[in-house]
Amino acid sequence: MMDDNVRKACEEAGYQILSSEMAYENPWTAVREDxxxxxxxxxxxxxxxxxxxxxxxxxxHEDGRITLVQQFRYPVGKRLWEFPMGMWETRPNADARELALGELREETGLRAGELIHAGTLYQGAGYSTQMGHVFLARNLVRGEAEREATEADMKVKDISRAEFDRMIVDGEMTCMVTLAAYAQIRARGLL
Known part of the structure; x- marks a missing residue:
């Protein structure tokens, strides 16, 4: 159901909410119809x-290289290069730093000695409630990835920042979360 704070903000913005019902839900996603x-x-x-x-x-990395992951994204039918990211559906209230370190380890095998919170962002605020935390991970140590079964096809590569920027210019980097996270990190002068 609709969060009370969101309901109040919508009403204060002039919206009248006639009804709010859950139309569908599974362990990862729910769809509410208002x-x-x-x-x-x-x-x-x-x-x-x-x-x-x-x-x-x-x-x-210490030499400036950036680690990316690539996986098949079923909804769009394409393999996309992205920053490591994810959520824990079994622990929806997990601490953001713990979640970030866990996703980094799971997907890449990297352990971060330094984790800097660079901000938050919404993924599709016109249709979704999903909010994310953006981190810069440094002082990296390689280990074994601990991927979930759904991440078995994941690839990992380290590239230079110049190569990353080229991927953006050439339209090879199309993940909006990765692009927004990169913009937040750069705008805060963390690179």
């Missing part, structure tokens, strides 16, 4: 995707 009246008086319907908090990390 019948509303917009501030201008028009009736409407919102399908809201509810997902847990995630963490995304930019792992930067």
């Amino acid at each position: 019948k509303i009246i917009h501030p201008g008086g028009k009736r409407g319907l919102y399908g809201v995707v509810e997902r847990g908090t995630f963490a995304v990390l930019m792992p930067v």
